[in-house]
Amino acid sequence: MIKIGVRVVRGPDWKWASQDGGEGHLGTLVGLGVRGDSRVPEGCGLVAWDHDGTGLYMYRIGHGNAFDLRVYDSAPLGSLHPGVKCANCHVDPIPGARWKCVACDDYDLCSLCYHGDKHNLGHAFLRLETPSSKVTKLPPRKDCSKVQAQGIFPGAVVTRGRDWKHGDQDGGDGKRGKVVDIRPWNDEFARSAVRVRWENKHENTYRLGFQGKTDVLAVTATSGGHYYKYHLPIIALEPLQRSFGADEYVRVDSDLETVRAMQPNHGEWMDKMRYVLGRIGKVVRQFDTGDVKVLVDGEEWTLNPVVLDSMMPTTTTSRQGARAEASSGGGIKSGDSVRVIGDVSKLKELQKGHGGFNDSVSGREVGCTVVCR
Numbered sequence: 397m398i399k400i401g402v403r404v405v406r407g408p409d410w411k412w413a414s415q416d417g418g419e420g421h422l423g424t425l426v427g428l429g430v431r432g433d434s435r436v437p438e439g440c441g442l443v444a445w446d447h448d449g450t451g452l453y454m455y456r457i458g459h460g461n462a463f464d465l466r467v468y469d470s471a472p473l474g475s476l477h478p479g480v481k482c483a484n485c486h487v488d489p490i491p492g493a494r495w496k497c498v499a500c501d502d503y504d505l506c507s508l509c510y511h512g513d514k515h516n517l518g519h520a521f522l523r524l525e526t527p528s529s530k531v532t533k534l535p536p537r538k539d540c541s542k543v544q545a546q547g548i549f550p551g552a553v554v555t556r557g558r559d560w561k562h563g564d565q566d567g568g569d570g571k572r573g574k575v576v577d578i579r580p581w582n583d584e585f586a587r588s589a590v591r592v593r594w595e596n597k598h599e600n601t602y603r604l605g606f607q608g609k610t611d612v613l614a615v616t617a618t619s620g621g622h623y624y625k626y627h628l629p630i631i632a633l634e635p636l637q638r639s640f641g642a643d644e645y646v647r648v649d650s651d652l653e654t655v656r657a658m659q660p661n662h663g664e665w666m667d668k669m670r671y672v673l674g675r676i677g678k679v680v681r682q683f684d685t686g687d688v689k690v691l692v693d694g695e696e697w698t699l700n701p702v703v704l705d706s707m708m709p710t711t712t713t714s715r716q717g718a719r720a721e722a723s724s725g726g727g728i729k730s731g732d733s734v735r736v737i738g739d740v741s742k743l744k745e746l747q748k749g750h751g752g753f754n755d756s757v758s759g760r761e762v763g764c765t766v767v768c769r
Contacts, residue, residue, distance in 0.1 A: 400608030422547030472605030650674030663698030
């Protein structure tokens with residue numbers, strides 16, 4: 397699930413004018429709503445904006461099917477991609493989101509380098525928020541708009557914030573300091589703190605995102621470069637980790653470039669794997685590495701979990717039932733006779749991932765035993 401501490405910017409359903417300080421201004425998610433809470437209901441989150449020390453603001457992160465926020469940086473959550481190094485700045489492992497080039501073999505960027513226009517802007521990339529999150533394919537950056545990031549970055553003038561618990565290190569309430577750099581609060585939580593030099597010459601490190609805490613706020617914000625806003629993920633209350641149980645049915649991603657790019661070090665890629673694209677298979681087991689062994693039409697394949705989607709049995713069955721009810725006035729049950737549609741091109745398309753196509757059954761009435769899976 398999404399966690400407090402993530403750095404955020406306004407999202408696609410934003411309707412709150414300049415409450416955030418304007419488009420591109422950063423804040424920190426510091427609280428999540430819970431079921432039954434009338435003040436901060438489930439599907440909402442609380443944000444402390446970098447420029448505003450007066451209070452917290454509530455936004456929709458799924459409530460009413462609206463999404464007010466995007467993830468600017470998940471590194472403060474401690475999200476890491478073990479064994480994956482940024483090909484440009486060489487940070488290892490990559491913290492926060494991982495951006496993988498589709499056109500080049502074994503080429504990954506961290507968020508700072510991706511939004512900093514490193515590598516070929518004409519190449520498409522894949523975004524992975526965590527090592528096992530669902531992969532998202534993105535268009536090339538060359539034709540995409542950018543927004544200037546504003547907030548607590550190096551050079552910003554700051555004062556003590558809402559979670560200040562450091563006595564008079566700053567020289568006293570109301571005193572100001574300048575941000576020297578952004579750094580980890582500890583080794584696991586990258587970009588979760590800032591180093592500040594105060595007017596009294598004292599210098600120390602303070603939390604900015606670590607466990608949802610913000611020790612300082614901006615008096616004068618500075619630019620942190622630009623970002624591709626439509627390439628940032630929307631904050632929603634959905635699982636980031638992907639786990640699969642034995643005998644669970646899954647569908648393999650149908651995009652060739654995506655699957656081929658994600659298979660190195662996860663079972664590897666072979667050209668004959670094209671056969672499994674878009675098909676439904678059954679999980680044999682999930683390894684400790686996260687990789688999943690899937691049985692597809694009698695053959696086992698080891699796949700990266702990010703290229704798999706769970707096929708929920710109850711959802712699938714209910715949709716099948718609803719379709720049958722709408723078309724025939726009753727559900728299909730074991731032993732029923734059914735007529736296969738006569739539109740061959742449509743039948744071929746519908747059969748992809750569902751047993752394949754056989755010319756002999758098109759348009760014929762057949763007796764069949766239906767097995768719901």
